[in-house]
Amino acid sequence: QSVLTQPPSASGTPGQRVTISCSGSSSNIGSNYVYWYQQLPGTAPKLLIYRNNQRPSGVPDRFSGSKSGTSASLAISGLRSEDEADYYCAAWDDSLSVVVFGGGTKLTVL
Amino acid sequence: QLQLQESGPGLVKPSETLSLTCTVSGGSISSSSYYWGWIRQPPGKGLEWIGSIYYSGSTYYNPSLKSRVTISVDTSKNQFSLKLSSVTAADTAVYYCARLPGDPASEIDYWGQGTLVTVSS
Numbered sequence: 001q002s003v004l005t006q007p008p009s010a011s012g013t014p015g016q017r018v019t020i021s022c023s024g025s026s027s028n029i030g031s032n033y034v035y036w037y038q039q040l041p042g043t044a045p046k047l048l049i050y051r052n053n054q055r056p057s058g059v060p061d062r063f064s065g066s067k068s069g070t071s072a073s074l075a076i077s078g079l080r081s082e083d084e085a086d087y088y089c090a091a092w093d094d095s096l097s098v099v100v101f102g103g104g105t106k107l108t109v110l
Numbered sequence: 111q112l113q114l115q116e117s118g119p120g121l122v123k124p125s126e127t128l129s130l131t132c133t134v135s136g137g138s139i140s141s142s143s144y145y146w147g148w149i150r151q152p153p154g155k156g157l158e159w160i161g162s163i164y165y166s167g168s169t170y171y172n173p174s175l176k177s178r179v180t181i182s183v184d185t186s187k188n189q190f191s192l193k194l195s196s197v198t199a200a201d202t203a204v205y206y207c208a209r210l211p212g213d214p215a216s217e218i219d220y221w222g223q224g225t226l227v228t229v230s231s
Contacts, residue, residue: 002156033216035218043223044224056219090217099159
């Protein structure tokens with residue numbers, strides 16, 4: 001079991017907006033920044049969102065992050081076929097003194 | 111452009127020690143601005159944090175692996191290393207090395223390509 005909870009799958013059609021949730025607790029999401037990573041098949045993860053809602057240079061503004069209390073969300077608007085990937089949320093956990101990950105959400109573009 | 115490259119045996123026998131090295135190029139591992147970490151991903155499964163290290167040697171380990179893990183740094187070679195002892199089949203995974211800008215709680219902005227380590231006799 002992962003410390004952070006994500007839905008195992010999500011889907012959408014091209015052009016749609018999809019959101020992926022990430023639920024945690026007061027010791028992780030509730031008190032620390034949330035990060036999101038995109039992992040395309042057969043490749044290393046890539047940073048998508050840092051500090052809850054900041055996009056690294058080069059990440060399209062179709063990707064956005066938000067956080068409220070002990071939950072966070074990743075939204076992808078204008079869905080494209082190349083967005084088909086696994087998405088992971090992550091946060092530092094104060095109780096465990098370690099980075100904890102969600103179990104990952106496999107996004108399918110129909 | 112910063113690059114991280116994992117190296118080490120792709121096959122380790124049960125009960126032995128897994129040893130991997132990450133070579134950093136295009137930047138200095140001795141920079142005070144970064145931590146360096148290891149993450150693994152069993153085949154078909156999610157990501158698991160192993161631990162991280164500062165150039166001074168300060169470390170953070172996943173409590174679930176702490177008794178078996180050692181992460182060290184060699185600033186003269188611009189490398190950091192992972193040792194995981196008493197491995198079992200459950201330790202079979204792709205192992206990634208990574209850079210964290212700031213502190214152990216920060217994001218990973220650079221990842222190595224990953225190396226598959228299989229534990230089998």
